[in-house]
Amino acid sequence: MAKQFDRIEDAHRAFIEDQHIFFVATAAPEGRVNVSPKGMDSLRVAGPNRILWMNLTGSGNETAGHLRESPRMTLMWCSFTTRPLILRCYGTARCFHVDDAGWEERAARFPAHRSARQIFDMTVEMVQTSCGYAVPFMDYAGERDTMQKWVDARSDDDFRAYWVEKNSRTIDGKPTGVPGS
Numbered sequence: 001m002a003k004q005f006d007r008i009e010d011a012h013r014a015f016i017e018d019q020h021i022f023f024v025a026t027a028a029p030e031g032r033v034n035v036s037p038k039g040m041d042s043l044r045v046a047g048p049n050r051i052l053w054m055n056l057t058g059s060g061n062e063t064a065g066h067l068r069e070s071p072r073m074t075l076m077w078c079s080f081t082t083r084p085l086i087l088r089c090y091g092t093a094r095c096f097h098v099d100d101a102g103w104e105e106r107a108a109r110f111p112a113h114r115s116a117r118q119i120f121d122m123t124v125e126m127v128q129t130s131c132g133y134a135v136p137f138m139d140y141a142g143e144r145d146t147m148q149k150w151v152d153a154r155s156d157d158d159f160r161a162y163w164v165e166k167n168s169r170t171i172d173g174k175p176t177g178v179p180g181s
Contacts, residue, residue, distance in 0.1 A: 005127040007048040008089065012127055015087055016045055016077055020140050024053075024120075025074040026066035031172035034062035040143060044109050051075065051089060051122045052106055056147065057115035057159055057167070064118055064177055065170035067095045073122055080140075084132035093122040099179050115151045115159055117167065117178065 005012070016022075020039060027033040036058075043053040053075075055063065067073070071092035079085045096103050096119045106119045154162075160180050168181030175181065 002128055002130040005129075006125075008045055008051075008124060008127055009048075012087060012129070013045045015079070015085060016043070019077045019079070021077075023076045024063055025076070026063045026070075026072065028066045028069040028170075028172070028174060031170070031174070032062075034060075034066060036060075036063065040147070041111055046109070049091075049124045051091075051124060052109060053120050053122075054107070054110045054113065054116050055118040055120060056113055057117045057151075057162060059166065060171065061117070061163075061167035061176040061178065062170050063120065064095050064097075064167075065172075065174045067093055067120070068175065068177055073120070075122070078132055078135045080135060080138035084135060086130045086132040086135065088128045088130075089122070089124045090126045090128070091122050091124040093120045095120055095177065097177060097179055113151075114156065115147070115154075117159075117163060 022038050022043060023035055024038055025033065025035045042056065043051065046052050073091060073093040075089045077087045096106055098116065103119065106121060107116065163178040164180045167178050168176055170176060
């Protein structure tokens with residue numbers, strides 16, 4: 001049965017930190033709902049009601065666009081090993097771009113990454129756990145090197161140009177707020 005909590009407990013934090021992938025869901029008041037998988041060393045539990053995650057350059061930028069209209073965000077983790085468990089954090093988030101005040105303080109919590117596009121600062125209002133009995137077992141084989149190879153082949157100016165070309169609008173045509181757009 002699902003259980004709700006008003007904060008991230010120590011056991012929740014340990015579970016989150018043990019996972020290799022998480023999912024983020026956002027939606028503007030109108031348009032498509034977005035769910036994206038995230039990985040790498042890009043998430044920090046910053047307190048019992050706060051999560052930070054560094055968003056690296058990607059093919060879309062739905063989360064940033066949605067948060068401009070509605071700050072709602074859900075993060076989800078599921079165990080693919082041993083104990084079955086699904087954990088969701090519900091709350092609201094703010095988006096910080098590389099040129100925004102507050103970026104440096106947040107970015108200092110992560111390894112430097114040249115393609116860091118945003119950092120999302122989430123206030124967690126509710127944590128929910130559920131069984132995860134139907135989630136399959138899967139083995140973690142390691143991180144992909146594809147992102148790093150893509151980053152190494154580009155300059156910082158290339159990233160900014162890519163953001164303007166590919167990341168300045170959501171798939172519904174709404175602005176995302178990336179620098180230079």
